[in-house]
Amino acid sequence: MQNSFTEENYLKIIHALSGREGLEVSTNALAESTSTRAASVTDMLRKLAEKGLIHYKKYQGVRLTEAGEKVAINVIRKHRLWEVFLVEKLGFGWDEVHDIAEELEHIPSDHLVERLDAFLGHPRFDPHGDPIPDAKGNLTEPDYFILTEAQIGEKVRMMGVLDHAPSFLQHLDRAGITLGCLIEITEINEYDKSASVQINENHTLFISLEVSKNLLVQRR
Amino acid sequence: MQNSFTEENYLKIIHALSGREGLEVSTNALAESTSTRAASVTDMLRKLAEKGLIHYKKYQGVRLTEAGEKVAINVIRKHRLWEVFLVEKLGFGWDEVHDIAEELEHIPSDHLVERLDAFLGHPRFDPHGDPIPDAKGNLTEPDYFILTEAQIGEKVRMMGVLDHAPSFLQHLDRAGITLGCLIEITEINEYDKSASVQINENHTLFISLEVSKNLLVQRR
DNA sequence: ATCTATTTTTAGGTTAATCTAAATTTTTTT
DNA sequence: AAAAAAATTTAGATTAACCTAAAAATAGAT
Ligand SMILES: [Mn+2]
Ligand SMILES: [Mn+2]
Ligand SMILES: [Mn+2]
Ligand SMILES: [Mn+2]
Numbered sequence: 236m237q238n239s240f241t242e243e244n245y246l247k248i249i250h251a252l253s254g255r256e257g258l259e260v261s262t263n264a265l266a267e268s269t270s271t272r273a274a275s276v277t278d279m280l281r282k283l284a285e286k287g288l289i290h291y292k293k294y295q296g297v298r299l300t301e302a303g304e305k306v307a308i309n310v311i312r313k314h315r316l317w318e319v320f321l322v323e324k325l326g327f328g329w330d331e332v333h334d335i336a337e338e339l340e341h342i343p344s345d346h347l348v349e350r351l352d353a354f355l356g357h358p359r360f361d362p363h364g365d366p367i368p369d370a371k372g373n374l375t376e377p378d379y380f381i382l383t384e385a386q387i388g389e390k391v392r393m394m395g396v397l398d399h400a401p402s403f404l405q406h407l408d409r410a411g412i413t414l415g416c417l418i419e420i421t422e423i424n425e426y427d428k429s430a431s432v433q434i435n436e437n438h439t440l441f442i443s444l445e446v447s448k449n450l451l452v453q454r455r
Numbered sequence: 456m457q458n459s460f461t462e463e464n465y466l467k468i469i470h471a472l473s474g475r476e477g478l479e480v481s482t483n484a485l486a487e488s489t490s491t492r493a494a495s496v497t498d499m500l501r502k503l504a505e506k507g508l509i510h511y512k513k514y515q516g517v518r519l520t521e522a523g524e525k526v527a528i529n530v531i532r533k534h535r536l537w538e539v540f541l542v543e544k545l546g547f548g549w550d551e552v553h554d555i556a557e558e559l560e561h562i563p564s565d566h567l568v569e570r571l572d573a574f575l576g577h578p579r580f581d582p583h584g585d586p587i588p589d590a591k592g593n594l595t596e597p598d599y600f601i602l603t604e605a606q607i608g609e610k611v612r613m614m615g616v617l618d619h620a621p622s623f624l625q626h627l628d629r630a631g632i633t634l635g636c637l638i639e640i641t642e643i644n645e646y647d648k649s650a651s652v653q654i655n656e657n658h659t660l661f662i663s664l665e666v667s668k669n670l671l672v673q674r675r
Numbered sequence: 676a677t678c679t680a681t682t683t684t685t686a687g688g689t690t691a692a693t694c695t696a697a698a699t700t701t702t703t704t705t
Numbered sequence: 706a707a708a709a710a711a712a713t714t715t716a717g718a719t720t721a722a723c724c725t726a727a728a729a730a731t732a733g734a735t
Contacts, residue, residue, distance in 0.1 A: 241722065262683055275723050276685055283722090294683060294730060324544075325570040338562050344555050350545040461692070482713055495693055497714055502691090514700060516714060 236286070243310050245269065245279055246288060247340075249299055250307035255376060259296030268284065275401050305372055309348075312368040314340035315361035316332065316351050322362040328416075329362040330404035334425035363404075364395025364414050364451060368385070381429070390419045395451035403449060410440060418452065456506070460561050462528050465489065466501055466508060467560075469519055470527035475596060479516030525592055529568075532588040534560035535581035536571050542582040543575065549634075550624035551583040583624075584615025584634050584671060599671035602638065602650070602662065610639045615671035623669060630660060638672060 238246070248268045252260045262280070266273045284291035288303035299307060317339040321332040349370060350359075360366055368374035379394045393416045396403065407413070411434050421439070422431040428444040458466070468488045472480045482500070486493045504511035506521035519527060537559040541552040569590060571576075580586055588594040599614045613636045616623065627633070632652050640657070642651040648664040 239721080263681095271722085272724065273683060274685080274725080278722075321567075325567070325574050326569065327566075335564050335567055338564075339559075342555070342558050344558075346547075346551075347541075347545070347555055350547065354545050394530075444648070459691080483711095491692085492694065493713065494695080498692075524715080 237343065238286075238306060239290075239394075241279070241284075242283060242288070242344070243306065243341055245283060246299065246303050246307040247287065247310045247314075250304065250311070253298060256318050257298055268391045270296055272363070281349060308368045308372045308374055310340050311374070312370075312372075313342070313348055315350065315367045316355060316358070318363070319355050319358045319362045319367075320351060323358075328404075328408070330408070331401055332399040333364065333401075334402055360395075362414070363399055364393075377453075379453055382420075382447040382450040382452050385418075385420055385452060387420050387423060390417060391452035391454060392416070393418055393450060396449055397451060398449040403446075406446070410442065410446075410449070411438060412442075418450075457465070457563065458506075458508075458526060461499070462503060462506075462508070463526065463561055465503060466519065466523050466527040467530045467534075469509065469517060470524065470531070473518060477518055479518055481516050485517075499518055528588045528594055530560050530591045531590075531594070533562070533568055533589075535585055535587045536568065536575060536578070538581045538583070539575050539578045540571060543578075546623075548628070550621040550628070552582065553621075580615075582634070583619055584613075593626075597673075602640075602667040602670040602672050604670060605638075605640055607640050607643060609674070610637060611672035611674055612636070613638055613670060614673045616669055617671060618669040623666075630654070630666075631658060632661065632662075632670070637665055638670075 245265070248265060249260050252256045252264055252268065261277050262273050263385065265276045265280075269276065280289065280291050280297055283297075283303070287300055288306060289297045289299055291297045291328075314336045317336040318332045321327040321335060322329055327335075358367055364379075365381045366375060366377060377394070379398070382391070385391050393412060393414060395414070396407070412418070417435050419436070420430050421433055423429075424431060424441070429441045430447055431439065432442055433439045465485070468485060469480050472484055472488065482493050482496045485496045485500075489496065490507070500509065500511050500517055503509045503517075503523070507520055508526060509517045509519055509607055511517045537556040538552045541547040541555060542549055547555075555610045572590070578587055584599075586597060587594060601617070602611070605611050609653070613632060613634060615634070632638070637655050639653045639656070640650050641653055643649075644651060644661070649661045650664075650667055651659065653659045
């Protein structure tokens, strides 16, 4: 029995919301993320539990089973590989690829995914810095931290974003903040908590707390 | 209003079945091609007529409207471009790509199609020799003819196939008959109507009438 | 510990795409 | 021009994925 488009999206969202601790995900949180109503979510949860893809006890929230986790990770793998393709091969901007990958991720062919992976040179990260699970389903989250946790004077490398919204990514483009760039925090401005930073040791600018909270960075 | 996956498949099939003359297509022919029952086809035809995509009068068969033709051709364009991608870039065989393209053809993004087209170098034909409609929807069928219509002694070039079944394509692979190869008919064998042919002026073999009927060729 | 507010589930419907069986229309044959 | 056969449509159901409104369960606040 194949999983539908819709089922795959639920599994992927449950995976995202339960984090790496595998916390229980609530019906309302799923309704929010899927843009449906709680009653619809309950229907779907019963079906997914039936298929052995989630652990579900009424009123107790859900977690993925091993089988469900496997499906979710495969969808994530496809999503991220297609994003790499769109950016690296077709020349799309990192702000343009999410919605298209949202569709491509459901194309069912293991053969296709493996060939695509090879064609792209087995990339480890997608255009937003998110790690790409390997063919066996191993997904290792790198230990990046949020820019707000960096110290004044520290030089860090930009490794990913928490917000994937096109408007945020376009804002970063305008600021010259790209994946892999060097960021040095020169000062935290008391007035609005914005940070004065130097990018790639050549230009200086303010970045708002809102932006800092959505940037993942790495020391050294 | 977007067209569904299913609607797009109906339009594409109506296009194929009505041929270049734009003949009326029967309900039963559609039921056959869509692997559904006639009653289901009737339901869908009413809906497509409602949306202005087909001309439909009860019991009289259907034809595409201008709008329907446009949608159908765009789906065909996407199908064939993705097939080129799968063969040229990912290294699939021409016998492996049809089913995958059948899914990819429904990914909705004009931007994506145009970039894919450019990435592939604006190919004019797909891996089976079928012409790829241009971005404006112009589809020009080359005037190839069937190998059975060639004369003894004639040298022709293999330009396409009528049957797209993997088993047929694999059979051609085993016979060394590829797109663009030279075929010289040396003899028609009375016994079984098979043809003795020479491929690329270097190897000789029999090909059955069944095979000849599915090969499109060009003179000189 | 009880009451209140929130969350979740159940009940009952809708729509798209399918089905079978029966009715109707068209086509073919006598 | 009937009668028979074939093609097509209508009628009435089913399934997946959604909905609203109402009921039930859990959590939070006195
Ligand atoms: Mn999706
Ligand atoms: Mn991404
Ligand atoms: Mn299709
Ligand atoms: Mn093709």
